[in-house]
Amino acid sequence: MSSAAAVKVDGVWKFYGDYPALRNVNLVAEPGSCLALIGRNGAGKTTLLRTIAGFSRAGKGKIEIFGGATRDPETRRSMGFIGHGISVYDELSALENLLLYGRLYQLPDPRASALHWLERTGLDRVKHGLVREFSRGMRQRLAVARAFLHEPRVLLLDEPFTALDDRAIAVLQTLLREALTGGKTIVMSTHQLREALELATHVALLNRGQVAFHGPCTAEMVADPGWVYARYGEG
Numbered sequence: 635m636s637s638a639a640a641v642k643v644d645g646v647w648k649f650y651g652d653y654p655a656l657r658n659v660n661l662v663a664e665p666g667s668c669l670a671l672i673g674r675n676g677a678g679k680t681t682l683l684r685t686i687a688g689f690s691r692a693g694k695g696k697i698e699i700f701g702g703a704t705r706d707p708e709t710r711r712s713m714g715f716i717g718h719g720i721s722v723y724d725e726l727s728a729l730e731n732l733l734l735y736g737r738l739y740q741l742p743d744p745r746a747s748a749l750h751w752l753e754r755t756g757l758d759r760v761k762h763g764l765v766r767e768f769s770r771g772m773r774q775r776l777a778v779a780r781a782f783l784h785e786p787r788v789l790l791l792d793e794p795f796t797a798l799d800d801r802a803i804a805v806l807q808t809l810l811r812e813a814l815t816g817g818k819t820i821v822m823s824t825h826q827l828r829e830a831l832e833l834a835t836h837v838a839l840l841n842r843g844q845v846a847f848h849g850p851c852t853a854e855m856v857a858d859p860g861w862v863y864a865r866y867g868e869g
């Protein structure tokens with residue numbers, strides 16, 4: 635299985651009622667690559683990420699993570715998700731949240747992992763604070779810590795830079811860069827093209843549920859984040 639793609643989306647359709655939010659989507663992310671999913675509001679980015687994560691079921695088609703089915707428990711453990719659907723518990727402290735997830739993931743030393751990621755996300759000083767009292771940015775940092783906690787091989791990130799201040803954006807970019815260097819695979823949706831294109835090795839543009847462009851991230855795109863839209867968008 636080592637030659638399998640990290641993420642393979644094969645002819646995927648997703649319907650809400652009879653509305654096709656994803657229409658025959660084919661995408662591949664190789665191990666160690668970073669795929670930026672771009673597209674206008676409602677293009678289907680969140681739906682696609684949630685379907686890859688196994689939270690939502692494809693109506694047609696198939697998704698594989700390193701050759702495994704998304705609903706397979708081992709496959710689930712290999713993914714980390716940041717997005718709207720996944721939250722942290724308000725009535726627990728930051729540390730308690732991570733300890734809880736660390737135990738769920740059956741980490742060998744949940745406390746050490748929790749403290750490590752609290753430190754990496756700049757939350758060590760507030761680790762005993764209740765999440766209920768956290769700002770949006772602090773919650774987002776905790777969501778980042780949670781996603782990295784179990785050292786997943788594939789990171790699925792839905793608008794990860796939203797709600798982060800500039801310093802937290804820099805922290806997340808460093809973590810993501812390290813993840814890529816360590817051979818992990820990232821698929822992220824974003825409106826913040828500039829931040830995303832600094833990391834992306836590949837770009838996919840979704841247009842009303844269809845892939846309008848999928849290819850390597852080029853110097854033209856980095857120089858002008860609007861380039862892909864101008865060339866392949868709806869105009």
Ligand code: ATP
Pocket residue numbers: 650655673674675676677678679680681682
């Ligand atoms: P945004 O950038 O605004 O988050 P997106 O590209 O992530 O947009 P999706 O949220 O995946 O797009 O939505 C794709 C389409 O599916 C939209 O037309 C949306 O209205 C519709 N949709 C999404 N979730 C549901 C749902 N639970 N029930 C019905 N329709 C939905």
